[in-house]
Amino acid sequence: MTFLSKPGVTCLGRLSYAASMTKHLFVAFLLASAAPSFAQAVPPEVAKLRDRALKDDYAYDIVEGLTTEVGPRLAGTEAEARARDWAVRKLKAMGFANVRVEPFDMPVWVRGEEKAWITAPFPQPLAVTALGNSGATPAQGIEGDLVGFSTLDELKAAPDSAVRGKIVFVDHQMPRTQDGSSYGYFGTPRREGPTIASRKGALAIVVRSIGTDHHRNPHTGVMRFDEGVAPIPAGALSVPDAEQVQRILKRGQPVRLKLVLTPRNIGTRQSGNVVAEVPGRDPKAPPILVSGHLDSWDLGTGAIDDASGVAIAAASAKRIMDAGRPLRTIRVVWFGAEEVGLFGGLDYRAKHGKEPHYAIAESDFGADRVWKVDSKLGKEREAEAKALQSALAPLGIVPGALDEADGSDIGPMLADGLPGVAFAQDGTYYFDLHHTPDDTLDKVDPEALRQNVAAWTTMLAVLSGGIEPEPKRRKQR
Ligand SMILES: [Zn+2]
Numbered sequence: 001m002t003f004l005s006k007p008g009v010t011c012l013g014r015l016s017y018a019a020s021m022t023k024h025l026f027v028a029f030l031l032a033s034a035a036p037s038f039a040q041a042v043p044p045e046v047a048k049l050r051d052r053a054l055k056d057d058y059a060y061d062i063v064e065g066l067t068t069e070v071g072p073r074l075a076g077t078e079a080e081a082r083a084r085d086w087a088v089r090k091l092k093a094m095g096f097a098n099v100r101v102e103p104f105d106m107p108v109w110v111r112g113e114e115k116a117w118i119t120a121p122f123p124q125p126l127a128v129t130a131l132g133n134s135g136a137t138p139a140q141g142i143e144g145d146l147v148g149f150s151t152l153d154e155l156k157a158a159p160d161s162a163v164r165g166k167i168v169f170v171d172h173q174m175p176r177t178q179d180g181s182s183y184g185y186f187g188t189p190r191r192e193g194p195t196i197a198s199r200k201g202a203l204a205i206v207v208r209s210i211g212t213d214h215h216r217n218p219h220t221g222v223m224r225f226d227e228g229v230a231p232i233p234a235g236a237l238s239v240p241d242a243e244q245v246q247r248i249l250k251r252g253q254p255v256r257l258k259l260v261l262t263p264r265n266i267g268t269r270q271s272g273n274v275v276a277e278v279p280g281r282d283p284k285a286p287p288i289l290v291s292g293h294l295d296s297w298d299l300g301t302g303a304i305d306d307a308s309g310v311a312i313a314a315a316s317a318k319r320i321m322d323a324g325r326p327l328r329t330i331r332v333v334w335f336g337a338e339e340v341g342l343f344g345g346l347d348y349r350a351k352h353g354k355e356p357h358y359a360i361a362e363s364d365f366g367a368d369r370v371w372k373v374d375s376k377l378g379k380e381r382e383a384e385a386k387a388l389q390s391a392l393a394p395l396g397i398v399p400g401a402l403d404e405a406d407g408s409d410i411g412p413m414l415a416d417g418l419p420g421v422a423f424a425q426d427g428t429y430y431f432d433l434h435h436t437p438d439d440t441l442d443k444v445d446p447e448a449l450r451q452n453v454a455a456w457t458t459m460l461a462v463l464s465g466g467i468e469p470e471p472k473r474r475k476q477r
Contacts, residue, residue: 042391046461049323050391053454058094058318060446062311063367065090067301067441075295075337076108076269083294087274087310087334094318096276096332103272104347106337109133111298112262114235116206119143120256122248127238128206129299130261131190132222132340135231137204141260142167142233144203148249152189155196164201167257168193169237171208171246180365180427186210187221194234195226204233204259208242213432216240220297220435222340233261271295271336273344276314278321280329281468286356287329288463290317290456292363293338293409300439304430308444308452309363310334316456320467327465328358335409338364339435345409349416357418359463362407363452365425366433367444370455372424374400376414388421388462395455400424421463423455 066086073083084101091099109132116128147162148169149155155163155170170193174186189207197205209219218238225231237245248255274294280287292309296302317330335344359377373392375385382402389399405420414420433439461467 045467046391046458049319049461050395050454050458053316053319053457054450056315056319056450056453059308059311059315059449059453060444062090062314063303063307063444063449064441066307066310067303071301072298073294073296073302074110074298075340075343076106076271077110080271080295080336084272084274084336087294091274091276091314091332094314095321096317097279098275098277100275101272102275102347102351103270104336104343105268106271106340106343108266108269109340110264110266112136112264113260115141115260116235116237117258118245118248118255119258121251121253126241126245127216127218128235128241128259128261129218129220130263131194131220131234131236133224133231134194134234134261134263136262136264137233137260139260139262141258142203143256143258146245146249146255146257148246152193152196155193158200160200163197166202167259168197168202168205169207169245169249170205171242173208174210174212174431176212176428176431178371178426178428179424180430183210183431190221190236191223194223194232195229198225198229198232202232204235204261206235206237206257206259209236209239211239211431211434211436212429213436214239215432215436215438217436217438220299224341233259235259235261271343273336273348274334276332278317278326278330280465281325281327282465283329285328285465286358287331288358288460289331289333289360289410290460291333291335291361291409293336293344294334295337295339295344297339297435297439299435299437300433301441302439303441303444304366304433304439305435306338306364308367308449312363312449312452312456315453316460319453319457320460320464324467324469326460326467328463330460330464338409342409342412345412348409349413353413353416353418359419359421360407360410360413361405361421361423361456361459362410363423363456364408365427366430367449367452368426368428368430369448369451370395370397370423370425372398372400373455374405374422374424375420376401376403376405377419377421381419384462388459391458391462392455395451395458397423397455421459423452425452
């Protein structure tokens with residue numbers, strides 16, 4: 001009602017006749033002629049849960065606690081193990097049931113020293129970081145001629161002789177987008193560049209950071225050498241440093257670069273998914289999975305990537321738990337080891353992917369506001385998907401596709417055909433911070449985080465099958 005009364009009043013203000021009866025008729029007309037998804041009545045209990053979540057504190061409390069008491073949580077390391085311990089304590093303290101860790105093994109890579117300098121013609125230091133799975137230089141570093149390419153395609157097209165024995169630089173400029181779609185294409189130098197450079201006989205590669213900021217923070221991120229390709233040192237320069245290198249290369253003199261990157265592979269270690277539940281009244285009904293990833297890159301404290309995501313998932317489940325018992329179980333999963341290769345999602349899929357799920361969803365795109373909802377619940381559940389769209393509209397969320405959903409850890413399970421919901425968050429500034437030392441708590445806007453929790457709570461309220469208040473115990477006198 002709140003949603004419909006606002007535009008109604010605005011329109012009526014411009015009418016010369018303002019009899020109250022006419023107003024009512026006009027509002028009725030608006031109701032009838034509005035887009036069908038808006039005309040659907042939102043059940044009052046759903047609206048109440050949604051609006052109350054706009055005052056949520058659970059999510060910020062989780063982000064603040066995890067980033068303060070654990071900090072960076074690189075996959076498979078002792079820090080990620082501490083994060084799992086923290087998560088189990090926190091989720092139990094919040095009142096979740098069946099809180100457990102589902103462990104799995106994975107290969108672990110850790111960062112070493114990282115430095116870079118232009119040694120000729122204009123000697124100066126550069127801000128660099130190693131990409132995940134980068135090979136290492138000797139402790140004293142390597143020095144070589146630098147050869148630059150504006151795009152990955154230029155590197156691909158270059159003859160081996162132009163690259164062999166040299167250090168490669170790729171400058172691929174990523175533009176800002178609301179939906180983050182530029183990350184796929186402009187992220188290829190990071191993901192594929194090292195393999196291509198190594199095949200052509202390069203000594204090492206440095207790429208322009210896959211980021212949209214102009215701070216002197218390099219952006220890390222995972223890459224993987226193709227089977228049989230020799231690992232070479234692979235780093236990212238901060239955007240200002242990449243632009244500096246480009247200017248130096250344009251001067252036309254031979255450029256020399258010195259690089260020290262000493263990461264190590266430390267073998268197989270344990271990671272794990274942390275699982276917690278709000279048990280449903282019907283234990284046989286397929287659960288609704290809400291998730292984020294617990295691990296983070298090691299440069300910042302992983303506040304937006306992805307403490308905010310795990311917080312949004314758990315806070316929305318907690319808000320349903322506070323209201324009573326849903327028909328369907330809500331399963332909260334804080335995936336381990338997402339950043340380095342979706343290990344947690346793949347482990348969950350191996351263990352549970354064949355079990356039916358009512359819906360799966362993951363929050364892993366920062367802490368900014370949700371602007372769109374996509375879903376893929378199936379043709380026969382279109383009415384339910386539209387009811388969800390209606391209930392979300394007062395949060396400023398536009399209806400998206402009814403036949404697609406995405407997510408990082410849950411991506412393979414969505415591809416398998418499990419039904420899913422995907423909230424699109426505003427990504428305009430996400431890649432200013434993504435995988436940098438700047439991913440810290442102060443970047444999280446509590447208001448935007450609450451809007452996320454409200455959206456997720458609404459989704460759970462709509463899909464839960466109805467929430468019944470816990471029977472109140474009579475006071476014993
Ligand atoms: Zn993430």
